Amino acid sequence: MNPAPASSSNLSPAQKWVAVTAYFPPTVGGSSTVAANLISTFQPASVHVISERPATIGGRHTAEPPPGVSITRFGLPPTLHRLPFARYWIRWGRYGLVPAVRRAILQALSQGAQRIVAWYPSWPFLLAAAQAARQTRVPLFTYHMDAPIPWQQAPWPDRFFFRHRQLSILQNATARLVISEALAEDFEERFNLTSTVIRHGLDLRLYPAANPEPLASHNPLRIVHTGVVEHLQYESLRRIIDAVADHPGLRAEIVLSTPNRREDLAACGLDQPHVQILALPTHEVRNLQRSAHVLLAVLPFFGSIKKLDLTAFPTKLVEYMAAGVPILVHAPPESFLAKHVRRYRYALSVDKPDPAALITALKALQEDATLRHQLARRARHTAEELYALPRVARAFADACALSPSILKPEFSS
Structure with missing residues (x-):
C-alpha cells in the first residue's frame, strides 16, 4: 500500500x-x-x-x-x-x-x-x-x-x-x-x-493599457482568433466564418493565428476567402491581438465530451482581456466560460448557435463606441484583479x- x-x-x-x-x-x-x-x-x-x-x-x-x-x-x-x-x-x-x-x-x-x-x-x-x-x-x-x-x-x-x-x-x-x-x-x-x-x-507589462482602436466605417471589421484551434472548436468557429460570409452587409475579415496545419483547417471549412491564416510567434501575436477590432473565443455547442466543453476556460482569453480590445465569446450558456463572462461582464456573449445573433453582436461591436470602451475597460480590470x-x-x-x-x-x- x-x-x-x-x-x-x-x-x-x-x-x-x-x-x-x-x-x-x-x-x-x-x-x-x-x-x-x-x-x-x-x-x-x-x-x-x-x-x-x-x-x-x-x-x-x-x-x-x-x-x-x-x-x-x-x-x-x-x-x-x-x-x-x-x-x-x-x-x-x-x-x-x-x-x-x-x-x-x-x-x-x-x-x-x-x-x-x-x-x-x-x-x-x-x-x-x-x-x-x-x-x-x-x-x-x-x-x-x-x-x-x-x-x-x-x-x-x-x-x-x-x-x-x-x-x-x-x-x-x-x-x-x-x-x-x-x-x-x-x-x-x-x-x-x-x-x-x-x-x-499573465505578465501585464507586456500589454500596456490601451483604449480600443477607433473604427473607420470604410474599413472592414477585423475579427481575430489566436492560439490552437481545438478540433471540437471547429464547429463554433465555422459558424462565425459562415455567418460573416453569408452577410455581405457586414464588411469583415477574420484572422486566425494558429499553429494548426492549414490543410486541417481547410478540411473543416475554415479556410475561406475572407479568412487569413497565419502562424505568428508570440511577440507578433500580442501585436495582432492589440490591432484587432474584435477578439474571438469559442467553445463547441455540440461536442462529444460535454464535461470538457462545459468546464473549459481558454487561456487565450486572459491575453484578450489585457489587450484593450473588445471580446466576443461564443459558448453554451451553461458553460463555465459563459457564466464567467456574465459575472465579470468583460465580453459580449452569444450563447446560442444562431448565425443571426452573431451578426447582431458583431454589428454592435462595430457601431457602439461606448460598448467597446466599456468591455475593454472591464476586461483589463478583470485581468489585473485575477490574472x-x-x-x-x-x-x-x-x-x-x-x-x-x-x-x-x-x-x-
Whole structure:
C-alpha cells in the first residue's frame, strides 16, 4: 500500500523543483504557455524542466523558453512522422518515453529538487512523474488545464491509462492545482477531491493599457482568433466564418493565428476567402491581438465530451482581456466560460448557435463606441484583479510549498 501523500501545509519550503510538462518551449496558447509564464517567475537555478523535443509535436513551438532555465527534452525519432498514419504511431510511441522521462526526473531529484509539478494533460509525462514520486516519496503536485475526461471517451492507448491510473494519480498527489473554479467543482463532484485554483498568470507589462482602436466605417471589421484551434472548436468557429460570409452587409475579415496545419483547417471549412491564416510567434501575436477590432473565443455547442466543453476556460482569453480590445465569446450558456463572462461582464456573449445573433453582436461591436470602451475597460480590470502574474506566482509557490525566496524579486512582493 502506498503511503498517504503529505499535505502541502506540512512541508518545509523547498528551494528547487522540477516541472514536467509536454510542449516546451511553448506553443502559442494552452497549457505550455501557462507553464512558461509561471516558470519565468522563478530564479532559473531553482527549476529544472523536463519536456518534449519540438519534433514530437510537429515542430510547432513558436515561443522562446524562459532564459537560463535548464531543460531536458525527449522525443520520438523524426522518421516516425513520415510513416503512414503517423498520428497513431506517435500516440503509441510517446508511452515508450516513460522510462527515460522517469530517469530524468530522478536525476533532477538527486541534484536537489524537492518537488515535482506535473502538468495535465501531458500523458505520458504525467505517468512518469507519478512513478518517480512513488519511488522517491517526493511530493507530487498535478496542475490541471482541463477536466479529466471519462476513460470511455479517451483514445487508445490513453484509454488504458485513464481507466487504470488516472484516479490513483489524482488521489495520491500531495495537492491538485486547477486553472479555474469550474475544475475545482468538477473534482469535488466526480472524485470527492479538493483542489486549489491557480489561474493562468499573465505578465501585464507586456500589454500596456490601451483604449480600443477607433473604427473607420470604410474599413472592414477585423475579427481575430489566436492560439490552437481545438478540433471540437471547429464547429463554433465555422459558424462565425459562415455567418460573416453569408452577410455581405457586414464588411469583415477574420484572422486566425494558429499553429494548426492549414490543410486541417481547410478540411473543416475554415479556410475561406475572407479568412487569413497565419502562424505568428508570440511577440507578433500580442501585436495582432492589440490591432484587432474584435477578439474571438469559442467553445463547441455540440461536442462529444460535454464535461470538457462545459468546464473549459481558454487561456487565450486572459491575453484578450489585457489587450484593450473588445471580446466576443461564443459558448453554451451553461458553460463555465459563459457564466464567467456574465459575472465579470468583460465580453459580449452569444450563447446560442444562431448565425443571426452573431451578426447582431458583431454589428454592435462595430457601431457602439461606448460598448467597446466599456468591455475593454472591464476586461483589463478583470485581468489585473485575477490574472496578474506576480499574484498568481505567489499563490503557486504557496500551494506547492516552494520558498518565496526562489521567486525573482519583481514577482515575490
